[in-house]
Amino acid sequence: MELSGAEILWECLMREGVEVVFGIPGGANMPIYDAMLKYPVHHVLVRHEQGAAHMADGYARASGKVGVAMATSGPGATNLVTGIATAMMDSSPVVFITGQVHAHLIGGDAFQETDVTGITLPITKHNYLVTRAEEIAQVVREAFYIARTGRPGPVLIDICKNAQIQKTEFVYPEKIQLPGYQPPRTAPAAELKKAAQMIKEARRPIILAGHGLLISRAYREMQELAHRAQIPVAMTLLGIGSMPASDPLNLGMMGMHGEAYCNLAIQNADLLIALGMRFDDRVTGNLKTYAPHARKIHVEIDPSEVHKNVVVDLPLFGDLKAVLGDLLPYVEEARHDEWLDQIEEWRAESDSRDIIYWPDDGKLYTAHVIRSIWEATQGKATLTTGVGQHQMWTAQYYPFEEPYRFITSGGAGTMGFGVPAALGVWFTDKSRDVWVIDGDGSFQMTQAELSTIVQEGASIKIAIMNNHFLGMVRQWQEFFFDSRYAATPLHGPDFVKIAEAHGIPGRRITKPEEVKEALQFANQTPGPVLLDFFVEMEEAVYPMVPAGADLHDMIRRPVREKTTA
Numbered sequence: 001m002e003l004s005g006a007e008i009l010w011e012c013l014m015r016e017g018v019e020v021v022f023g024i025p026g027g028a029n030m031p032i033y034d035a036m037l038k039y040p041v042h043h044v045l046v047r048h049e050q051g052a053a054h055m056a057d058g059y060a061r062a063s064g065k066v067g068v069a070m071a072t073s074g075p076g077a078t079n080l081v082t083g084i085a086t087a088m089m090d091s092s093p094v095v096f097i098t099g100q101v102h103a104h105l106i107g108g109d110a111f112q113e114t115d116v117t118g119i120t121l122p123i124t125k126h127n128y129l130v131t132r133a134e135e136i137a138q139v140v141r142e143a144f145y146i147a148r149t150g151r152p153g154p155v156l157i158d159i160c161k162n163a164q165i166q167k168t169e170f171v172y173p174e175k176i177q178l179p180g181y182q183p184p185r186t187a188p189a190a191e192l193k194k195a196a197q198m199i200k201e202a203r204r205p206i207i208l209a210g211h212g213l214l215i216s217r218a219y220r221e222m223q224e225l226a227h228r229a230q231i232p233v234a235m236t237l238l239g240i241g242s243m244p245a246s247d248p249l250n251l252g253m254m255g256m257h258g259e260a261y262c263n264l265a266i267q268n269a270d271l272l273i274a275l276g277m278r279f280d281d282r283v284t285g286n287l288k289t290y291a292p293h294a295r296k297i298h299v300e301i302d303p304s305e306v307h308k309n310v311v312v313d314l315p316l317f318g319d320l321k322a323v324l325g326d327l328l329p330y331v332e333e334a335r336h337d338e339w340l341d342q343i344e345e346w347r348a349e350s351d352s353r354d355i356i357y358w359p360d361d362g363k364l365y366t367a368h369v370i371r372s373i374w375e376a377t378q379g380k381a382t383l384t385t386g387v388g389q390h391q392m393w394t395a396q397y398y399p400f401e402e403p404y405r406f407i408t409s410g411g412a413g414t415m416g417f418g419v420p421a422a423l424g425v426w427f428t429d430k431s432r433d434v435w436v437i438d439g440d441g442s443f444q445m446t447q448a449e450l451s452t453i454v455q456e457g458a459s460i461k462i463a464i465m466n467n468h469f470l471g472m473v474r475q476w477q478e479f480f481f482d483s484r485y486a487a488t489p490l491h492g493p494d495f496v497k498i499a500e501a502h503g504i505p506g507r508r509i510t511k512p513e514e515v516k517e518a519l520q521f522a523n524q525t526p527g528p529v530l531l532d533f534f535v536e537m538e539e540a541v542y543p544m545v546p547a548g549a550d551l552h553d554m555i556r557r558p559v560r561e562k563t564t565a
């Protein structure tokens, strides 16, 4: 059957199970958009291509399926770049499809010509420039396969306009052969036995649970390992949800803003079992003094991550689900009561400093607002965030019982991620309770997507933690630059009016006693709602490991006298 290149693209997308795409049309991808009308796919028209990228990314993270974002050539394509880098850093499977000028014009500075494959080479898992219609089917098939297998990641397909228009015979490639691309599946039995022996010998073991556990859907196997050998679990920011917050073995988040007792446990451990995490500088602090007493097992699908930051004793290459499934039969039951008692002692000391136990002093603290949102949503919402203090407080004060409920930009730390990612999450299941916890700075970066939310009729609740600062940078200035607040005080618009201008009901909350009623209002109002919380302006996230400092060298929240309320 002869089809145009654009039709072939959609035929392939249908075969990949694509139901929703996010994007903006323009000169170089108009044939793709024109052909789209013949196919049962929902297109979400965004207001800025960065939004499309984050939506597709949020969709992918929440569902495990490949997200799809589209843009025209030139500025359309370059507007995707931040979103592509964000997906790359967090191993999110997204296929980006950009239009390109006619093949014969390439290199001639044609209108809206940009070398997007060149630009995105270091921030994609793979990318393609397609100049002929005959290539499209094969390329799309490969792109989806590469995006979702092994260590997932973004793949970009740049399709010249002539290739979209040309007609050719459509033959769907049933098989793909990529000889140089063979992600490891599981580790050899001898290595697994070695790992089990190391676990048996450990007196102070700890599991480091990363994003890979969620990506490979191996969290249940990890929980079984933890329970069988009584091993406490520390999570990275993106590993949150892999262990239920209420599990006694859960130590919460590790690293720069991790729980103090969690970081102390890592520094005193005699065995680290690192699962699908990459020893990022935000979780290790100073590498020279990191977990000095511990032997280290690292289970990783991407060989380039092993020995990169931390040299380990035993690397196990493979898909976590397969590796843990194969490891479990070798792991014996064990108890580490003394070790857990020690950690409990550190935990009690941490509690004495925790802002969450402060009595109501009339001030609106972000940590308290987030805990109230947790209560109002019975801990069952799916949350997206921007980047900054509010993001860290969300990680600390919204205890997640389930995986895939905390969707946030980790590796890239991309402000503006929250609102568009939430729309992507909503498309995975429209009955989900989706909340954005945003900062006033982050919100302003992609607030244009409020229009998209309204156009799509999406029920998304947005809670802005409005401290009138670029809060996290202000905190660094307070701690490390003698409180010289260079370019961090932030004048924002009236967010309630902004919401109302979009037809979204909004409320401003300035006092603790208004919080509960506002959250009820959000829960009871169908469709999107925006809540603008005027929170304490100069509150800091604790604990904090200064960049590059030893992991145990944390700045702690001063213990507060429990006198007046």
Ligand SMILES: Cc1ncc(C[n+]2csc(CCOP(=O)(O)OP(=O)(O)O)c2C)c(N)n1
Binding pocket: 386, 387, 388, 389, 390, 391, 413, 414, 415, 416, 438, 439, 440, 441, 442, 443, 465, 467, 469, 470, 471, 472, 473
């Ligand atoms: C796109 C982007 N630009 C700059 C930064 C640097 N940065 C990190 S946190 C932060 C402040 C965030 O402010 P806000 O969103 O209001 O959140 P808050 O820290 O106040 O909770 C900035 C500017 C970033 N992470 N991303």
